[in-house]
Amino acid sequence: MKMLCVDDEPLMLIMLEKAVREAAPDADISAFRYQEDLLEEAKKNGCDVAFLDIHMRGMNGVELAKELKAVNPKMNIIFVTGFSEYTGDAMKLHASGYIMKPVTAEEVKRELSDLRFPIAPKKDALLRVQCFGNFDVFLPNGEHMHFERSRSKEIFAYLVHKCGSSCTIKEIAAALFEDEMYDQKQLNYMQQLTHSLMKSLRAVGAEATVVKSFNSLAVNPDLLDCDYYRFKELDAGAVNSYENEYMSQYYWADFFI
16 A cells, blocks of 8 residues: 655644554555655555645645545545634545644544555455556466366457457457457357356356457446556556566557557
8 A cells, every 4th residue: 555645744743654654564655744755656656545734834735645645536535634614615625634743653543544545455345457567367266267278268358459349240359369350250260258257257257257248248347456547546556566577478458548
C-alpha cells in the first residue's frame, strides 16, 4: 500500500509521518512539505491513501484533494487539521476520513481500517488476470486457470485488452490472424475457439466473465481483478508492478491508457 503525507509545517509533518509509519509499518510512505511535490508523485507512481493537512499556504488540502481526485477518483483521502471549519468542504469530496491534530497512530489505524476504497483484491472477482509481463489467468485460490486451447486463451486476452468493449468475431479474428482471409473456414474455426473458451470458463465457474451476444463477445470487468484495470485507476501497486511489458506473448497487444 502506497501512502503520501503533506503538511507545510515541518514539525507537524514529522509527527504525521511518524504516526502513519507506526500505524502501517509495512506500507510505502512518503512525506512532503509542498503540495505540488505530492501531486507529482501521485501522478507518477500512484497513491492508495493521501493524508492531507487542510490549512496550508497556497493550495489548501481541499483544493489538493480535488486535484488528486482528478488523477484517481478512488484514491482514499484522509484530511488532517486543527481547524473544524473545513469539515463541510472536506466531506463534500467524499473523503475517507478526518483526523484532528495532534495525530496519533491509533487514530490513523482506525481510519485505515475503514477506508472508503479498501485496498484489497476484489472480493467478487471470479478470476485474477495478469497483463503485465506475459498474459496469465488465475483462480481465486491462486491456481493457474487451464485453457483447452492456447488460441482460446488469446481470445480472452484480447477481450480483457478491450476493457469490456463488445468485439465482433470478425474483429477478434483480424487481431489474432492479421492478414488471413476471413472466410467460412476461419469463421468455423473461431466458433470452435469461442466454444472452447466458454467451456474452460464454465469448468471453473467463471462463465459470467464473458458476455455473449449475437456475433460478439465482451468481458465483464467487474468480475475480474486485473492489474491493467488497476493501473488505469492509478492503483499504486499496479503502477509499480508495470515494467514496460504488457501481454508480451501477443504481437497485437499495444499498451494504452
